[in-house]
Every structure is written in structure tokens, then in C-alpha cells.
Amino acid sequence: MNSFWRVVGAVLARDVRAEWRRKDIFTTIVMFGLLTVMVFVFAFDPARHERADVVPGTLWASFLFAGILGLNRSASRDSQDDQISGVVTSPADRGALYLGKTLSNLLFMVIGEAIVLVAVAFFFDLDGRHLAPEFFALLVLGTLGFIGVGTIFALVSQKTRMQEVMTPILLLPVILPLLRAVIEGTKIVFDPTGNDGLGSWIQLAAGYDVIFLIAGFLLYGFVLED
Amino acid sequence: MDAVVEARGVSRRYGRFWALRGLDLDLRAGEAVALLGANGAGKSTLLSTLATLARPSEGTLKIAGVDPRKDPAKVRRDLGYVAHHTLLDDALDARENLRYYGALFGVTDLDARVDQRLAEVGLSDRARDRVEGFSRGMRQRLSLARALLHDPKLMVLDEPFTGLDAPGCRDLADHLRKEKARGAAMVLATHQLDYVLQWADRVVILHLGRKVDELPANTYDDRGWAGHLTDVAAAREAVS
Numbered sequence: 506m507n508s509f510w511r512v513v514g515a516v517l518a519r520d521v522r523a524e525w526r527r528k529d530i531f532t533t534i535v536m537f538g539l540l541t542v543m544v545f546v547f548a549f550d551p552a553r554h555e556r557a558d559v560v561p562g563t564l565w566a567s568f569l570f571a572g573i574l575g576l577n578r579s580a581s582r583d584s585q586d587d588q589i590s591g592v593v594t595s596p597a598d599r600g601a602l603y604l605g606k607t608l609s610n611l612l613f614m615v616i617g618e619a620i621v622l623v624a625v626a627f628f629f630d631l632d633g634r635h636l637a638p639e640f641f642a643l644l645v646l647g648t649l650g651f652i653g654v655g656t657i658f659a660l661v662s663q664k665t666r667m668q669e670v671m672t673p674i675l676l677l678p679v680i681l682p683l684l685r686a687v688i689e690g691t692k693i694v695f696d697p698t699g700n701d702g703l704g705s706w707i708q709l710a711a712g713y714d715v716i717f718l719i720a721g722f723l724l725y726g727f728v729l730e731d
Numbered sequence: 732m733d734a735v736v737e738a739r740g741v742s743r744r745y746g747r748f749w750a751l752r753g754l755d756l757d758l759r760a761g762e763a764v765a766l767l768g769a770n771g772a773g774k775s776t777l778l779s780t781l782a783t784l785a786r787p788s789e790g791t792l793k794i795a796g797v798d799p800r801k802d803p804a805k806v807r808r809d810l811g812y813v814a815h816h817t818l819l820d821d822a823l824d825a826r827e828n829l830r831y832y833g834a835l836f837g838v839t840d841l842d843a844r845v846d847q848r849l850a851e852v853g854l855s856d857r858a859r860d861r862v863e864g865f866s867r868g869m870r871q872r873l874s875l876a877r878a879l880l881h882d883p884k885l886m887v888l889d890e891p892f893t894g895l896d897a898p899g900c901r902d903l904a905d906h907l908r909k910e911k912a913r914g915a916a917m918v919l920a921t922h923q924l925d926y927v928l929q930w931a932d933r934v935v936i937l938h939l940g941r942k943v944d945e946l947p948a949n950t951y952d953d954r955g956w957a958g959h960l961t962d963v964a965a966a967r968e969a970v971s
Binding site for chain 1: 782783784803804805807808810812814816817818819820821822827830831832834835836837855861877
């Protein structure tokens, strides 16, 4: 294994191992995600609203808020006992560090999302017809872009005085195009009248991911060291 | 002997505040320099600059012949950094922490190297224990093992004795002395001079970001850095 993938594997293994023992990121994502779903269930009676009107907002708001807390938890764990200095003073490829960190955050987020999705499916009476491949494509693209950008901004936030507060302030404006794409796409998936325009929203989300993941890969070193 | 640190006119500015001004420092393999001075004298800034955590605002710096601004990764391969924070992950055990950092530093034959370093710092029997259960002394020994995994040419140590009891300080000093004998160059800042002066080669006294004196460690006496600072100030006044 070359040194790049060795670093990716080391970061991923360390994060997974630490999370397996602490379970704080996972707990944060799941608990906050489920609570957000409950708020939406109370606010919009699932029996009286069209799924296409309620489910996309419920899903993505839950993922977004829970994910921001999870990203902050993950980044603040890296700052404990000044571990960031240990990483900065290593010769490890910065792109590999970013990839490893993004993959671990992605893993925690996907597991959390799966549980939140089960809750949404239960409360809003979703079945196999709604959970189409297009829906999962939107889920993957939305989560990937969100985590890819969020990993950078959670690190930036750790270096500011306001720390956790800074992550949503910095992250939300940047991911607005992605959010728009996945929410509009999810609305179409849940709309029983057809799926016109779905492809465009998927393309927009995919394009966003490609651009911002490459940017993250290239910029992580600057953020880490400054 | 090879020059490990060559600093010429190194300065570091934070906004309008100069934390370090025009510092010259030379250090060869197997040499140890202790940095002394009051809080805010510039010790930590100098150590951060040497550890590549901060870039010089002015001046030239070479570590093992390489400018950290031009090739930071190459410099970092020759660098071991120990601070009062241990840089360790509490949730991992001692061995996992070393394996993680070994991968980041590209250490080959990692398992054997980890075993060797754990044995050297007396933690072989605690290799599978999580760091969160370690005493401060054990953490600092593990932190030293982490910094030494890749056999660095330069050790940068920022208050490594903080929080250690007397046996812990003696133990850490013994380890550092051995690394110096191996040929590692060392720059360290500490207030626990008793554990350093017997084996350090030189003492550098910093004041308000400037180097005000550099003297052999065996000539440094118990008046402390403040006493030497007074001598330097008096000598300058006499000359002027």
C-alpha cells in the first residue's frame, strides 16, 4: 500500500475505532436527527399533508442539523489534547488526511441517516415505491457534498473563538445550491404525478459534489496549517 | 557535525505584535539548547516556528538543510515534537496511538518500531491499555515515544515536564539525554531547569521576542534567567 492510502486508512481506522468506543458522534447524529423528525411530525400531521410537501423538508432538515452537530463533535475530538498539532507536524499528505476524515464522517453520517430514515418511513408511511433508486442517488449525493464541505468548515470553526457556532454560519450559505438540488429532487421523487426535471437536480448535485470535493482535497492543507 | 538548525534573523509577527524578532540560532546534531525567559519572551513562538506550526514572517530558517517554507513535508520527516499537550487520542490504546502516528510519518516496519519505542519508555506491559487510564507521566512517556517513532534529527520540546512529578521529570530527562546521545538535536523550553542543565549544551535567554544572551549551560548559575538578563542589561549600559 502506498503512503497516500496508508494515511487514508490510518485516519479512517483511528476515527472508527475511537467512535466504536465512545459512540458520541453517532449518538449525537441519531438523537438530534430523531428529535428533529419528531418536531416535524408534531408540526405537520402526516395524515393531513401530502408526502411530497413534508417529507423532503423533514428528511433534509434532520440530516442537516444532526450532521452539523456530528461534524462539530468529530472536529472537536481532533482538537482534544492538541492532536491537530500532531497531524500538522507530520509529513502526511494533506489530501489523504482530508479523504480519511471525510470518509469517516461520511460513514457516521450514513449510519445515522439510515436510522433517521427508518423513523421518517414509519411516521410518514413510506414504502418501497417511495424509496426508489433516484431517491438513494439524491441521498448519496447530498450527504457526500454536505460532509465533504462540512469537514473543511468544521476544522475552520475549531480554529476560531466561536468554534461550534461558526460551522453552520460558514457551511449553510455554501451548501445552499446542493440543498436546493436535493430537496427539489426529493420533492419530485415523492410527487405521485411524475418525475419531470429530476435528472437536472441530480446532475446539479453531482456537479456540486465534484467541484467541492476537489476543492476540499486541495484546500485542506491550507486550512489545517493556517 | 551536521547543522540541524540554521536560523538567521527569524522573526514572527501576529498582527502588529512581534512575538519573535531577528533571532539567530545554530544547532548541530547531538546538541541541546534550553530556551529560557519570562512568559511572553518568545520561547513558544520560536518552538512553533521550528516545529513548522508557524511560518517565519522574516528571516531564513533551515532545518537539516531544508527551508520549511519550500518543502515542509521533508522537514517534518526529520522533526519530533513534544508539548505539554500529549497530542494523543484518549480513546485509543498506547499501541494504536503509535501505529496511527507511525502511518502519518510513513514509518516502515511499524510493528517492530512501535514495540521498540514502547519498551524504551517502559510501557510494553500497558501497550493494549487505553490512554484515558494513563497517569500524566505515562502519557508524557508515550508522547515521547510518539515523537521518536521516526528517529527525528530535531526534537522540539515545549514544556515537556509540565505536570510531571519529580520521578517523572527524572525519567523523561533520562530519555531525552539518551536521544541526544543517539545524535538528535534538541531545542526545549522549560521552567524545570534542574532536569536539563546537566546535559544541555547551551542556554538561550529570550526577552520580549529577542535573544539577549546565549551561554554554555555549565556557566548558567542559580540566579536564573532574570539574573543573567540583569547582567546583560548592565553590560550594555556600560558599553553605551
